[in-house]
Amino acid sequence: MKWTSKPTHVLSVSALALMLVVTGCGSKSNNAEGNTGGAANTENAVTSDNSGKDFKIGMVTDGGGVNDKSFNQSAWEGLQKLQKETGAEVKPLESKGESDFEPNLNQMVKAGYNLTWGMGFMMNKALTTVAKQNPDAKLASIDSEVDAPNVASVMFAENEGSFLVGVVAALTTKTNKVGFIGGVEGDLIKRFETGFVEGVKAANPDVKVEISYVGDFTKPDLGKAAAATLYNNGVDIIYHAAGGSGNGLFTEAKDRVSKGEKVWVIGVDKDQSIEFGNDITLTSMVKRVDEAVIIVSKELIDGKFEGGKTRLLTLKDGAVGLPENNPNVSEEIMAKVKEYEAKITNGDIKVPFK
Amino acid sequence: MQVLSKIFTKQSTYVPLVAIVLGLLVGAIVMWLGGYDPIVAYGAMLDKIFGSTYDFGEAIRQVTPLIFTGLAVAFAFRAGLFNIGVEGQFITGMTAATWIGINLNLPWFIHMPLAVIVGGIAGALWAGIAGWLKASRGVNEVISTIMLNWIAYYFANFMVRVVMVEPGQNRTKDIQGTASASIDWLVTLMDNARVHWGTVVAILCSFVFYYVLWKTRQGYELRASGFNPDAAHYAGMNVKGSIVKAMMFSGGLAGLGGAFESLGVFKSMAVMNALPGYGFDGIAVSLLGGNNPFGIIFGGILFGFLSYGSTGMSFEADVPNEIIRIVIGAVIFFVAIHGIVKWFLKPFFRKRREDKKEAA
Numbered sequence: 001m002k003w004t005s006k007p008t009h010v011l012s013v014s015a016l017a018l019m020l021v022v023t024g025c026g027s028k029s030n031n032a033e034g035n036t037g038g039a040a041n042t043e044n045a046v047t048s049d050n051s052g053k054d055f056k057i058g059m060v061t062d063g064g065g066v067n068d069k070s071f072n073q074s075a076w077e078g079l080q081k082l083q084k085e086t087g088a089e090v091k092p093l094e095s096k097g098e099s100d101f102e103p104n105l106n107q108m109v110k111a112g113y114n115l116t117w118g119m120g121f122m123m124n125k126a127l128t129t130v131a132k133q134n135p136d137a138k139l140a141s142i143d144s145e146v147d148a149p150n151v152a153s154v155m156f157a158e159n160e161g162s163f164l165v166g167v168v169a170a171l172t173t174k175t176n177k178v179g180f181i182g183g184v185e186g187d188l189i190k191r192f193e194t195g196f197v198e199g200v201k202a203a204n205p206d207v208k209v210e211i212s213y214v215g216d217f218t219k220p221d222l223g224k225a226a227a228a229t230l231y232n233n234g235v236d237i238i239y240h241a242a243g244g245s246g247n248g249l250f251t252e253a254k255d256r257v258s259k260g261e262k263v264w265v266i267g268v269d270k271d272q273s274i275e276f277g278n279d280i281t282l283t284s285m286v287k288r289v290d291e292a293v294i295i296v297s298k299e300l301i302d303g304k305f306e307g308g309k310t311r312l313l314t315l316k317d318g319a320v321g322l323p324e325n326n327p328n329v330s331e332e333i334m335a336k337v338k339e340y341e342a343k344i345t346n347g348d349i350k351v352p353f354k
Numbered sequence: 355m356q357v358l359s360k361i362f363t364k365q366s367t368y369v370p371l372v373a374i375v376l377g378l379l380v381g382a383i384v385m386w387l388g389g390y391d392p393i394v395a396y397g398a399m400l401d402k403i404f405g406s407t408y409d410f411g412e413a414i415r416q417v418t419p420l421i422f423t424g425l426a427v428a429f430a431f432r433a434g435l436f437n438i439g440v441e442g443q444f445i446t447g448m449t450a451a452t453w454i455g456i457n458l459n460l461p462w463f464i465h466m467p468l469a470v471i472v473g474g475i476a477g478a479l480w481a482g483i484a485g486w487l488k489a490s491r492g493v494n495e496v497i498s499t500i501m502l503n504w505i506a507y508y509f510a511n512f513m514v515r516v517v518m519v520e521p522g523q524n525r526t527k528d529i530q531g532t533a534s535a536s537i538d539w540l541v542t543l544m545d546n547a548r549v550h551w552g553t554v555v556a557i558l559c560s561f562v563f564y565y566v567l568w569k570t571r572q573g574y575e576l577r578a579s580g581f582n583p584d585a586a587h588y589a590g591m592n593v594k595g596s597i598v599k600a601m602m603f604s605g606g607l608a609g610l611g612g613a614f615e616s617l618g619v620f621k622s623m624a625v626m627n628a629l630p631g632y633g634f635d636g637i638a639v640s641l642l643g644g645n646n647p648f649g650i651i652f653g654g655i656l657f658g659f660l661s662y663g664s665t666g667m668s669f670e671a672d673v674p675n676e677i678i679r680i681v682i683g684a685v686i687f688f689v690a691i692h693g694i695v696k697w698f699l700k701p702f703f704r705k706r707r708e709d710k711k712e713a714a
Binding site for chain 1: 406408409412507508515522523524525546548615619620622624625626627628630631661662665668669675
């Protein structure tokens with residue numbers, strides 16, 4: 001017994017040793033790699049004015065990740081543009097779940113990032129905690145107001161943008177029924193819903209809005225099922241604010257359009273017709289997260305960063321609204337939209353939050 | 355020494371070890387094919403876990419719920435039940451503990467333990483539903499626990515959003531300080547890493563798990579019912595009772611994990627955007643640990659460290675998340691396919707046997 005034990009003992013020990021050796025020499029070369037990576041970044045930025053070359057700006061995504069086809073992706077595109085323009089070093093860090101928020105923010109802060117973005121309203125508490133624990137660090141928040149002197153918060157008037165797509169939906173629908181699919185109920189998504197419902201009501205009071213929440217921002221299958229239910233109920237246009245779950249809505253619409261049904265989707269956050277095609281995307285409620293990220297990051301580079309301040313970006317700022325090109329929206333309807341847009345910006349119409 | 359070498363010769367020990375190495379190798383090949391330096395990446399991973407006290411503390415925080423859910427899955431499995439509902443029991447425990455943490459005013463030495471215990475009981479009762487359905491009506495526990503996961507999920511979100519909400523936020527109010535399960539001095543020492551008593555309790559639970567299943571009559575009945583319910587019944591054991599008990603014990607472990615996650619880590623509970631996945635990861639952990647309570651501690655450590663360290667891989671070595679998931683998947687895959695690993699090891703054994711013959 002004693003005798004036979006030897007080879008396996010040796011085997012497991014040597015396996016462990018191998019692991020240690022392999023990983024041990026890794027950490028040394030790792031630093032070198034990091035440095036060259038940084039240098040390469042600044043070299044590539046040919047058109048940049050190099051004002052930001054000493055700045056490192058990071059972003060921590062929520063569970064959606066940088067390819068969520070929604071606001072995380074939009075923010076990351078903004079940062080990449082910033083890198084091109086200013087030569088700043090930028091980096092995303094994806095969170096797998098809520099418990100990752102704090103360590104990920106800390107990772108950026110401790111690695112000496114000059115500004116760290118926390119994406120989405122889920123990040124609120126983690127941002128508050130990390131900001132208080134690191135009073136010298138600068139952080140920024142999208143979609144939630146963080147009460148700390150070193151955090152800049154950016155909010156959007158989604159209700160105003162949603163109002164406009166509500167107008168488009170009410171004037172385009174043939175069945176006098178339109179739908180709304182939300183992710184998880186809460187103050188933020190309520191702003192989308194309320195704005196949309198108000199917009200529909202304003203443009204055509206006879207149009208009914210059916211509302212559905214899937215309870216999840218990451219489940220396209222649930223989005224697809226909810227869309228199927230709404231379309232079966234006679235809805236022909238669905239507006240969504242459901243993050244990744246909304247991708248299922250596009251799949252469902254695509255299926256139906258290919259079978260000859262005439263249904264539309266209204267996208268959210270980005271111009272989703274680019275991703276999903278003009279045959280199903282009527283228009284989108286664009287939220288310029290990318291612009292917001294660039295504006296605040298540039299303020300940091302110019303030394304004008306204002307922590308502890310919350311700014312609300314509205315229709316007036318051009319931060320929410322329809323995308324530039326809307327091939328599926330007729331000129332008449334576009335004129336109507338412009339009309340309402342003017343009324344909202346000059347204060348004649350006040351779109352409620354909830 | 356004799357005991358130690360005995361443990362190390364056991365197939366249950368070296369097969370997972372070899373599987374881990376194989377998994378890491380496959381991961382390395384995938385990274386290499388993707389144009390990333392695997393040595394740098396694994397270095398970054400280790401650096402992320404052991405690089406600072408903060409990170410080490412957070413890595414332990416990541417491991418803790420996995421031990422609880424791993425134990426929960428394994429306990430049911432030992433009694434012949436597939437508890438896919440650990441996820442829901444975890445959420446139920448979390449919700450119940452948070453409610454106690456917010457709404458009661460008690461001195462700390464009662465408040466925190468009470469919240470933890472209520473969390474455990476809530477998880478146990480939630481699992482008990484599936485156990486009772488199986489025992490009395492023969493409802494397959496896989497189906498019922500999956501359904502109960504969703505009920506728990508939506509119920510928890512309802513409780514958070516409607517009953518316990520912090521106005522204007524999508525999370526609950528913070529729990530009272532007296533209900534906190536943080537180890538405050540260690541949190542300070544570890545640079546604000548969210549370490550909590552749950553880790554200690556999780557390790558204690560694995561001893562309890564071992565004691566109950568292998569050192570009590572009750573545990574013997576549970577295992578017997580799991581091996582062969584007909585034989586156990588014929589031998590005069592209460593198989594139906596065993597099913598309910600096993601499910602409740604399993605759910606209790608999951609509920610404890612959930613309670614500590616809210617009392618020790620978050621200090622509140624947020625509206626969940628998706629099932630958080632602790633329970634499903636628990637299935638992998640239980641598999642990694644070979645359904646053995648002490649193996650599960652190591653399984654939890656491996657799984658937790660891999661997933662915590664993966665952030666370092668993406669941050670320092672720029673390896674995309676997708677490839678990191680392939681690496682983690684590869685490790686679990688190799689652990690799962692014991693057979694192939696054994697086959698891979700066969701030449702070594704044949705040689706050993708021959709050596710033995712020669713020696714004889």
